[in-house]
Amino acid sequence: MGTSSDPKRGDSVTMQAPLPVELQGQIGQRLREAYIELINEPVPDRFVILLQKLKQREDEQGGQS
Amino acid sequence: MTRRDVDLETLLIGTVPNLRAFANSLCGDPTRADDLVQDTLVKAWSNLDGFEKGSNLKAWLFTILRNTYFSELRKRRREVEDADGALAERMSVLPEQHVHMDLVDFKKAFGSLSDDQKEVLLLVGAEGFSYEEAAEITNAAVGTVKSRVNRARVALNKALGFQEGENFNPNGEFAGITRAVSRG
Incomplete structure (x- = not known):
């Protein structure tokens, strides 16, 4: 695979100077704060129910190995 | 089975x-x-x-x-x-909830990134996937992922106007430079 033209490389090869570590840290911290807030939201019932249904359906169809 | x-x-x-x-x-x-x-x-x-x-x-x-x-x-x-x-x-934009101003600004800035940038920054910066894993997930080259993460950070920094030395802290090397410069 991919000797001649590697499509995965196509974009954004031009490099930009990396941000100083300290600033990376400040940004990373904000990002994680915002993200953790989302992760901490309670999981709606619909997902528990969905997985139960998927499992149930499989159990019903089950047996064929 | x-x-x-x-x-x-x-x-x-x-x-x-x-x-x-x-x-x-x-x-x-x-x-x-x-x-x-x-x-x-x-x-x-x-x-x-x-x-x-x-x-x-x-x-x-x-x-x-x-x-x-x-x-x-x-x-x-x-x-x-x-x-x-x-x-x-x-x-x-990251959905707004009850948060302090910093985060509201941050979310706004985050919303202005491209989808490509958002996803890699989330994978690497928030979820803690390695660059290699993020490359696999997004079906891109590792170098592409690194450069997208970097661009995303640079863009966020520009939008938020963070300055070095605003937070007391870590990187001795940069602190040194700042000091040297301000001493003139």
Whole structure:
């Protein structure tokens, strides 16, 4: 695979100077704060129910190995 | 052997908070995000054979989710030929909740990143995937991922106007430079 033209490389090869570590840290911290807030939201019932249904359906169809 | 691991259900439910956070951050619409997560779970369940035992379940699920998101997005863009900057309206932002100002600004800035930048920054910066894992998930080269993460950081920094030395801290090298400069 991919000797001649590697499509995965196509974009954004031009490099930009990396941000100083300290600033990376400040940004990373904000990002994680915002993200953790989302992760901490309670999981709606619909997902528990969905997985139960998927499992149930499989159990019903089950047996064929 | 149809006997699937007893706790597949438990494993999957355990990833839901992360999948939701990722979906929400990408598309900025909680309802759509939950639909994405639902699609992801259904696809994962029915394609379980495609999952290699011992590999990273979370990475696999994230791959399904982002592929679903981007293929939907392409379809939508084709359908709605973007009348009057509808696209701008669709630009996603991390949903706002009860948060302090810093984060509101941050979310706004985050919303202005491109989808490509958002996803890698979330994978690497928020979820803690390695660059290699993020490259696999997004089907891009590692170098591309690194450069996208860097661009995302630079763009956020520009939008937020962070300055070095604002927070007391870590990197001795930079502190040294700042001192040297201000001493003139």
